[in-house]
Amino acid sequence: MALVSPHAEAGEQDAEASVRPRRLAEFVAQHRVREQLQLLLTSALRRGAPPDHILLCGSPGLGKTTLSMIVAAELGGGLRVTSGPAIERSGDLAAVLTSLTAGDVLFIDEIHRIARPAEELLYSAMEDFRVDVVVGKGPGATAVPLEVEPFTLVGATTRAGLLTGPMRDRFGFVGQLDFYHPAELRELLLRSAKILQISADQEGLEEIAGRSRGTPRVANRLLRRVRDYAEVRADGVVTREVARAALDVYDVDERGLDRLDRAVLTALVVSFGGGPVGLSTLAVAVGEQPDTVEEVCEPYLLRAGLLARTARGRVATEAAWQHLGRTPPSAIF
Numbered sequence: 001m002a003l004v005s006p007h008a009e010a011g012e013q014d015a016e017a018s019v020r021p022r023r024l025a026e027f028v029a030q031h032r033v034r035e036q037l038q039l040l041l042t043s044a045l046r047r048g049a050p051p052d053h054i055l056l057c058g059s060p061g062l063g064k065t066t067l068s069m070i071v072a073a074e075l076g077g078g079l080r081v082t083s084g085p086a087i088e089r090s091g092d093l094a095a096v097l098t099s100l101t102a103g104d105v106l107f108i109d110e111i112h113r114i115a116r117p118a119e120e121l122l123y124s125a126m127e128d129f130r131v132d133v134v135v136g137k138g139p140g141a142t143a144v145p146l147e148v149e150p151f152t153l154v155g156a157t158t159r160a161g162l163l164t165g166p167m168r169d170r171f172g173f174v175g176q177l178d179f180y181h182p183a184e185l186r187e188l189l190l191r192s193a194k195i196l197q198i199s200a201d202q203e204g205l206e207e208i209a210g211r212s213r214g215t216p217r218v219a220n221r222l223l224r225r226v227r228d229y230a231e232v233r234a235d236g237v238v239t240r241e242v243a244r245a246a247l248d249v250y251d252v253d254e255r256g257l258d259r260l261d262r263a264v265l266t267a268l269v270v271s272f273g274g275g276p277v278g279l280s281t282l283a284v285a286v287g288e289q290p291d292t293v294e295e296v297c298e299p300y301l302l303r304a305g306l307l308a309r310t311a312r313g314r315v316a317t318e319a320a321w322q323h324l325g326r327t328p329p330s331a332i333f
Contacts, residue, residue, distance in 0.1 A: 019192050019220060020066045022073055028191070028216070029184035030063065033175040037067070040173055041074045050103065051075070052172020053126055053153040055111075057160040059299050061217030062177040064156035068107035071154055077103035084113035093118040094131050094146070102149040111155035112162040119167060126153055126170045158295065179214030179303060182206065192220050193238075198227045200238035207243035213256040213300045225250050255304060255323065260288065262324075264297050265306060268316040269324055276313035 021027045024038055037054075044051035054071065056064040065081075072079035080096060087093050087108070100106060108114065114122070125131050129148045155171065157163060168174070180188070186202070186209040193200045200223075208226060212219035223238075229246030230238050251259045267285040268275050283290040298314075301307035306320040321328035 019195055020069065021191075022070065024070055024074060026191075027063070027067070027070060028188040029180050030175075030177055033067075033177060036173065036175065037071070041071065045075065050150045050152045053170060054155070055160075055163075055168065055171035055174045056154065056156045056177060057174065058158070058177030059179070059215070060158055060295075061215040062179070063216055064177060065107070065109065067175075067177075068105065068154040068156065071152065072105040072107075075103060075105065075152065077101075077105055077152075079105050079107060081107045081109070083109040084111050087114050087118045089115065090117040090121040093121055093125075097125050097131055097148045097151075098146055100149050100151045102151075104149070104151045105154055106151055107154045107156070109156045110158065111167075112157045112159050119164065122153075123166065123170060180212075180216060180219075181214070182209045182212075185209035185212050185214070185216065185219045188216055189219055189223055192223055196224070196227070198223065198238060199230075199236055201240075203240040204238035204243045207240045208238075208247070211247055211252050211254065211256040214303070215300075218256070222247065222250075222252065255306075256300070257306075257323075260286065260292075261297050261301060264293060264301065265316060265320050265324060268307070268314060269321055269326060274321070274329060275315035276310050277315075278313045282314055 024034055024041075027034055033056075040051050040054075054068075056067055058064060068081075069079060078101060080100060082096060087096075093114075096106065121131055125148050129150055131146050131148055153171075160168075160176075186205050189200075189205045189209055192198075193205065204226070205223075208222050209219060212222055226238050226243050226246040229249060230236050230242050233245075234242045247253075253262070257265075263286040264282065267282060268277065271285055272282075277285075279290050279294060283293045286293065298307065298309075301320075302309070304319075305317055306323060308315045308317055318328045
């Protein structure tokens with residue numbers, strides 16, 4: 001049995017901070033987006049000019065923030081990080097933009113939630129590297145143009161459909177991040193296990209990868225929880241048996257569903273006979289906010305074929321009935 005032996009000398013905290021890949025060559029999966037970004041960045045470096053602005057779309061935990069850090073590292077510039085909800089006024093954005101130095105990367109997470117006045121200010125900054133700050137109010141108000149150093153904007157969104165057309169059109173590159181395959185997650189976990197000084201065999205990592213919902217963030221989190229179990233209740237080595245026992249303790253089943261996922265499916269099947277049922281009603285039934293059910297649970301349940309959206313509401317599929325150990329009705333839809 002081949003083991004991933006602990007070699008790193010850094011402490012646990014430093015090791016966890018270094019799990020994120022720092023270069024495109026270290027980034028696992030997303031091969032198409034990675035190749036496209038490599039071409040974009042290499043071409044910009046050869047021209048000695050900032051690359052086109054970059055928009056990254058995809059579900060939470062797929063690596064959008066990591067890729068923004070990689071873009072800054074590949075370009076050799078600084079990185080400024082903020083988020084759409086944090087930019088409530090155009091003045092907030094102007095302060096960030098005017099503090100950038102040439103070649104910096106500005107990362108705006110959840111960019112679809114940026115305030116509209118700030119979004120309109122961002123247009124001129126993206127196109128002309130200039131912002132117009134309005135001084136005063138009423139008829140005496142004056143627009144003062146301020147130059148902005150050439151920069152690259154990296155925007156990330158989990159809801160690409162909520163971006164306005166003018167905003168989306170100003171990005172020269174749009175990358176769609178997909179869920180990871182179990183084999184890709186196993187490769188990622190192998191790297192993380194080495195960095196975190198975790199002894200694990202291939203079968204143990206495969207078990208974790210198969211329950212990670214196709215998401216690197218989930219995979220790394222489960223790896224750390226399985227490590228805790230292995231150190232306390234086993235011999236410290238993550239094997240398939242140890243991983244299964246640990247994930248059972250943390251309520252993660254063989255398909256990667258957690259307590260909330262199963263609560264949603266159980267409510268659909270048991271309380272509403274398989275549906276259809278509206279999102280708000282379903283959220284009340286499981287004691288969560290509608291946004292939580294829609295953004296946290298549904299993407300994976302839809303991808304796993306356990307839930308379907310119809311014009312009348314959410315419906316549990318035949319696979320969902322079977323997963324809960326129940327016999328589906330003869331006609332689900």
